[in-house]
Structures are given as C-alpha cells and as structure tokens.
Amino acid sequence: MLKKIECFIQPFKLDAVKDALIDAGVEGISISEVQGFGRQRGYSEGEKPNKNVKFLPKIKLEIVVDEEILEMVTKQIVKLAATGKFGSGKIFVLPVEDAVRIRTKESGISAIT
Amino acid sequence: MPKEKKNVWEMTLERLDATMDALSIKPGMQKYLRQPRKTTEVSVPIKTDAGTIEIFKGYRVHHNTNRGPAKGGVRYHPDVTLDEIKALAMLMTWKCSLVGLPFGGAKGGVVADPTKLSANELEHITRRYTFEIIDMIGPEKDIPAPDVGTNAQVMAWILDTYSMDKGHAVPGVVTGKPISLGGSQGREDATSRGCVYCILSTLKVMGIDSTDMDVAVQGFGNVGGNAAKILHDLGFKIIAISDVSGCLYNKGGLDPFDIDAHLKKEKTLAGYKEAEILNREDIFSLKCDILLPAALENQITEANAASIKARIVAEGANAPTTPDADAILKENKIFVIPDVLANAGGVTVSYFEWVQGNLSYFWTKREVNLKLRDIMEKAFYETYKFSLENKVDMRQAASMLAVSRVAEATGLRGIYP
Numbered sequence: 047m048l049k050k051i052e053c054f055i056q057p058f059k060l061d062a063v064k065d066a067l068i069d070a071g072v073e074g075i076s077i078s079e080v081q082g083f084g085r086q087r088g089y090s091e092g093e094k095p096n097k098n099v100k101f102l103p104k105i106k107l108e109i110v111v112d113e114e115i116l117e118m119v120t121k122q123i124v125k126l127a128a129t130g131k132f133g134s135g136k137i138f139v140l141p142v143e144d145a146v147r148i149r150t151k152e153s154g155i156s157a158i159t
Numbered sequence: 160m161p162k163e164k165k166n167v168w169e170m171t172l173e174r175l176d177a178t179m180d181a182l183s184i185k186p187g188m189q190k191y192l193r194q195p196r197k198t199t200e201v202s203v204p205i206k207t208d209a210g211t212i213e214i215f216k217g218y219r220v221h222h223n224t225n226r227g228p229a230k231g232g233v234r235y236h237p238d239v240t241l242d243e244i245k246a247l248a249m250l251m252t253w254k255c256s257l258v259g260l261p262f263g264g265a266k267g268g269v270v271a272d273p274t275k276l277s278a279n280e281l282e283h284i285t286r287r288y289t290f291e292i293i294d295m296i297g298p299e300k301d302i303p304a305p306d307v308g309t310n311a312q313v314m315a316w317i318l319d320t321y322s323m324d325k326g327h328a329v330p331g332v333v334t335g336k337p338i339s340l341g342g343s344q345g346r347e348d349a350t351s352r353g354c355v356y357c358i359l360s361t362l363k364v365m366g367i368d369s370t371d372m373d374v375a376v377q378g379f380g381n382v383g384g385n386a387a388k389i390l391h392d393l394g395f396k397i398i399a400i401s402d403v404s405g406c407l408y409n410k411g412g413l414d415p416f417d418i419d420a421h422l423k424k425e426k427t428l429a430g431y432k433e434a435e436i437l438n439r440e441d442i443f444s445l446k447c448d449i450l451l452p453a454a455l456e457n458q459i460t461e462a463n464a465a466s467i468k469a470r471i472v473a474e475g476a477n478a479p480t481t482p483d484a485d486a487i488l489k490e491n492k493i494f495v496i497p498d499v500l501a502n503a504g505g506v507t508v509s510y511f512e513w514v515q516g517n518l519s520y521f522w523t524k525r526e527v528n529l530k531l532r533d534i535m536e537k538a539f540y541e542t543y544k545f546s547l548e549n550k551v552d553m554r555q556a557a558s559m560l561a562v563s564r565v566a567e568a569t570g571l572r573g574i575y576p
Contacts (some may be wrong), residue, residue, distance in 0.1 A: 047533065093400075121455065143529065144529060147368075149368075149369045150369060150370065151370060151393055151394060152359070152368065153532075154532055154533075155536065156359060156360070156363050156528075159363075
C-alpha cells in the first residue's frame with residue numbers, strides 16, 4: 047500500500063532530515079518553501095501574542111512511500127526535525143490510491159521504487 | 160521413444176512428494192496432505208429433450224479445508240475423471256495458499272460434453288448435480304466457480320437451486336456469477352490482469368523498466384485475449400497470437416482489439432490481413448521477450464522447449480509446461496512464472512466476489528483491480544524472495560511456500576477429535 051507523507055519542518059533541519067530519509071530507503075522527495083502557523087499562532091515562547099497570527103517560514107516535504115517503510119520514515123523525521131521548541135513542525139500521513147511513473151507507465155509500488 | 164503417459168493424479172502426487180521432501184515435512188503430515196478430505200461421486204439423471212433418460216457421472220472433491228472453506232471450479236467435459244478432479248482440487252489448495260486467500264481447495268466435474276447438449280439439458284444436469292452435492296457446498300463450506308465447459312449461466316443455476324433449497328437467496332454459494340446476481344466487477348479479465356501484474360513484477364526484479372518488449376501469446380480465449388489487450392495498452396508489442404487455427408505474426412506488432420473484432424466476425428484467426436500466417440506450433444520458436452501460454456495443458460513439451468527464445472514464460476494456462484520441458488527451460492535460464500502464481504488472478508477476484516456477496520456491499524471495478532494488484536504483487540514478491548533465499552526456481556518456491564502454509568495450518572488445527 048502506498049502512503050503519502052506531507053510534513054512541515056524548520057528550514058534549518060532540512061539537510062539532516064533529507065539525508066536520513068535517503069538512508070531509510072526513500073526514493074523521492076519534493077520540497078517547497080511555505081509559510082504557516084500552528085497552535086502558537088506564530089509566536090515564540092516569551093513573545094506576547096496579540097490578535098494577529100504570524101506566518102513563519104517552513105519547509106514542506108512531500109514523500110510517497112511503501113507502507114512497509116512508513117513507520118521508519120516518520121520516526122526518522124520526528125527524531126531529526128525535533129528542535130525541542132514550539133514550531134518544530136507536523137507530519138501528516140495520507141493514503142495514496144495509485145501512482146504512475148510517466149516514462150514507463152509503471153504503476154503502484156513499482157512507480158516509486 | 161514415447162513415454163507412457165502418466166496419470167495426472169500420480170503426476171501431481173509426485174510433484175507434491177518432491178516438495179514435501181524439500182521442506183522436510185514429517186511422514187505423518189505427508190500422508191495427510193496427499194489425501195483429499197472428501198470425495199463424492201454422484202449420478203446425475205436427466206430427461207433429455209427427446210424424452211429419453213440419460214445418466215451422467217458427477218464428482219466433487221474437497222482436498223484440504225484447514226485454511227478456510229473449499230474453493231474450486233466445476234467443469235463439464237467428456238474426459239473428466241475422478242483422478243483429474245482430485246488433482247485439480249489439490250492444486251486449488253496450493254493456489255489459494257500461495258496467494259494468501261482464506262480458502263482450501265476443491266474441484267468438481269460432470270462427465271458430459273456441453274457442446275452436444277441443449278441449454279435445457281445443461282440446466283437439468285446442473286440443477287440435479289447441485290442437488291446431489293448440496294450438503295457439501297455453501298458459502299462457509301465450498302464455493303464452486305466456472306471452469307472448462309461451464310460459465311456464468313451455469314453458476315446462476317447452481318445459485319438458484321441452492322437458494323430454493325435453503326428458502327432464501329444465497330449469492331455467496333458460487334462465484335463467477337452474472338453481475339446482476341451479485342457477480343464482481345473485473346472478474347472477466349481477472350486472470351489476465353493477474354498474469355500481467357506478475358509479468359510487470361518480473362521485469363521489475365530483472366531491472367527492466369521499459370515496456371518495449373516483444374510478446375507472443377499462445378491462445379486467444381478469455382485469458383490470452385485479455386492479456387494481449389492489457390499488455391498492448393501498456394505499450395508492449397504483441398508480435399504473435401496463436402489459436403487452434405494457426406499463428407498470426409507481425410514483427411511490427413499486432414493489434415489485439417482488431418484481431419478480436421476479426422475473430423468475432425469470422426470465428427477464426429485465418430484470413431486476418433495485417434499479419435503473416437504461420438503454423439500454430441511456430442509460436443514457440445519465434446524470437447520474443449515474453450511468451451504467454453494461455454491455452455491448454457502440456458503445450459510446452461520436450462519437443463519444443465529447446466526452441467523457445469523468450470526470456471520470460473508466464474503460464475497463463477494451467478500446467479502448460481511438462482516436467483521434462485520445465486527442466487529444459489530451467490537449463491536455458493528462462494524465467495518461468497508458474498501457473499499457480501501467474502493465473503491466480505481469477506481465484507483472487509472470486510475471493511473478492513465471495514467477500515462482496517457475504518457483505519452485500521459491492522466494489523467498483525477500479526477498487527477490484529487495485530486490490531487485485533496488491534494481492535498479486537505480494538504473492539509474487541513473497542515467492543521471488545523465497546526462491547532467492549532457498550536457491551530454487553519460481554515453480555519450486557511457489558509450491559514450497561504454498562505447501563508449507565497448508566502444513567502449518569493443518570498442524571495447528573490438529574486432528575479431530
């Protein structure tokens with residue numbers, strides 16, 4: 047079964063996460079620079095929040111993996127993206143119905159391995 | 160020197176014995192696994208259209224039901240014998256086990272030639288045969304399906320007879336029934352689709368990621384015809400298609416949809432314009448990458464095995480390769496996807512049909528096909544991994560894996576009482 051991981055991490059954690067994921071067997075990652083806020087509404091500890099939310103820069107990673115390595119991959123992200131502070135990010139896991147590699151027309155797990 | 164033709168039951172037992180020895184299964188368990196659990200022989204009397212009485216012989220065999228209810232086809236053919244039905248029931252046990260379906264193996268048959276019987280007579284045979292084996296079958300006991308000489312209509316008659324006897328509709332008693340009676344989407348081309356998934360997985364493990372490959376398909380019936388179409392759609396080049404009348408060949412590629420249209424009109428491959436016409440035996444010696452035997456049993460023999468140039472043989476048909484021929488293919492390093500794996504797509508969608516019938520909740524064709532792919536790929540990679548780990552070929556890996564699971568289930572359940 048294919049699963050998609052969409053995760054949001056601090057930009058300075060990207061290199062460490064990327065390297066670990068490649069070691070874990072991930073064969074493709076897409077990233078984008080995004081802005082967002084979470085439960086802290088963009089305020090760091092010690093800051094005094096007002097009614098406005100603040101969008102902070104994050105990196106979004108999109109990864110499709112076989113269910114077999116899913117847990118290992120999410121564990122690695124949790125371990126390496128953690129900053130010990132608010133704003134470390136989030137991981138979402140989504141079911142993927144199918145995938146197709148355009149060049150070869152391979153589908154399913156073959157399309158991503 | 161012509162060898163004496165071995166009885167199909169003896170041949171099946173020989174293969175099983177070799178597998179059980181390779182697995183070091185204890186002698187007691189070996190004895191258990193060699194025997195069918197239940198063997199029933201019935202007489203099927205009918206009144207013919209001419210008003211006379213005819214008696215047909217029918218069989219139903221359960222081989223091993225320790226992993227779940229028995230599952231297997233019913234065939235109507237003049238050459239049906241009890242030994243053949245016993246062998247086929249056993250093969251169903253292994254096939255269901257290999258693919259991981261919660262079924263044991265069964266098979267049934269009636270010694271009759273459906274081409275010489277009217278629809279009315281076939282219905283009488285089917286209903287009386289069903290009645291005679293009615294205590295053996297049922298959604299939790301044994302679920303028949305179409306086989307040689309039977310079809311969705313025959314399943315509908317079995318379903319009706321069983322349901323009338325029980326007093327309520329029991330759609331889960333058969334699979335391969337018409338969609339209007341609870342049949343599954345995607346059943347028609349399930350065997351072909353399963354075979355294609357095996358071919359794609361084979362290419363994957365060989366490190367080939369292109370579909371630019373030449374395919375020869377022997378047989379253009381349900382399995383061969385649909386497989387040719389699916390492969391054609393995926394970009395494979397179908398260079399040859401054969402049936403009883405001959406072999407169509409075009410190095411540049413054939414269009415199976417066009418050939419199907421021709422066949423529907425002319426009832427034979429002969430006269431098709433877009434191809435060279437060769438002898439039907441020639442299909443085995445053509446230069447191609449993939450050979451897909453999808454016709455009858457014992458087609459690849461000692462006589463033609465050495466001439467096969469394909470890198471992959473995908474056994475869409477049941478037992479298309481004789482043991483002697485198999486040894487030659489092995490020697491020539493041809494990757495054989497064994498029948499028990501390559502044509503398991505049919506029974507897999509039968510399983511889906513049974514599940515849907517029991518739940519009274521039906522899936523779309525896309526859902527069926529995606530679930531089929533998951534099951535076929537899992538079975539393929541398990542078999543492939545086993546073959547690498549144990550340094551055996553795919554056929555041996557498949558039968559060792561299948562038999563070991565049934566032996567384990569049988570051991571865990573123990574012997575009653």
